Amino acid sequence: MADFPTEGMELTRLLVVSDLARSRAWYEDVLGAEVERAYEGACVLRLLGAWLLLVTAGGPTPDKPTVAFEPPGDPDRVSAETIFRVPDCRGAYRTLRERGASFLAPPLDRGREIRAFFRDPDGHLFEISELTR
Incomplete structure (x- = not known):
């Protein structure tokens, strides 16, 4: 086995x-x-x-x-996301925006982490996250 x-x-x-x-x-x-x-x-x-x-x-x-593959139908309803742990969330945010990433909001400091979310052209959700403590 x-x-x-x-x-x-x-x-x-x-x-x-x-x-x-x-x-x-x-x-x-x-x-x-x-x-x-x-x-x-x-x-x-x-x-x-x-x-x-x-x-x-x-x-x-x-x-x-019984399974059909389809791109996301509604980007505001998510069942999975991809997370990048980064050493500098604000720096990664600036770099990705310069390259064309469209973020939902600027990085938010949540105390234990700073994070920001963006989507690919089909609406798949991505997160950049920096641990602060």
Whole structure:
């Protein structure tokens, strides 16, 4: 019986996007992701040592017969987000804004952390967070 998790495993985050070329450019230009490979309907990115897979919408397949992939329908209703722990939230905020990130609000000091939220072109939510204590 194989262990789980075990040595040699990696985690990939999949995001469904509406326009693959637009999203690929945003992830490269704004977040600094590197394209590992791209093929029809998908793009594999490397970001901070992790894998990010961008895919376009699609219907059920034999191995997921009841599941359809769609980009977020309402960006104000979120079931998952991606968080970047940063050493300087305000500095990261300035850099990301200069690169084209659209933030929901400026960084907010919540006592134990300073954080700010932004979205990709399809509305996937991202957070930058700095621990202050």
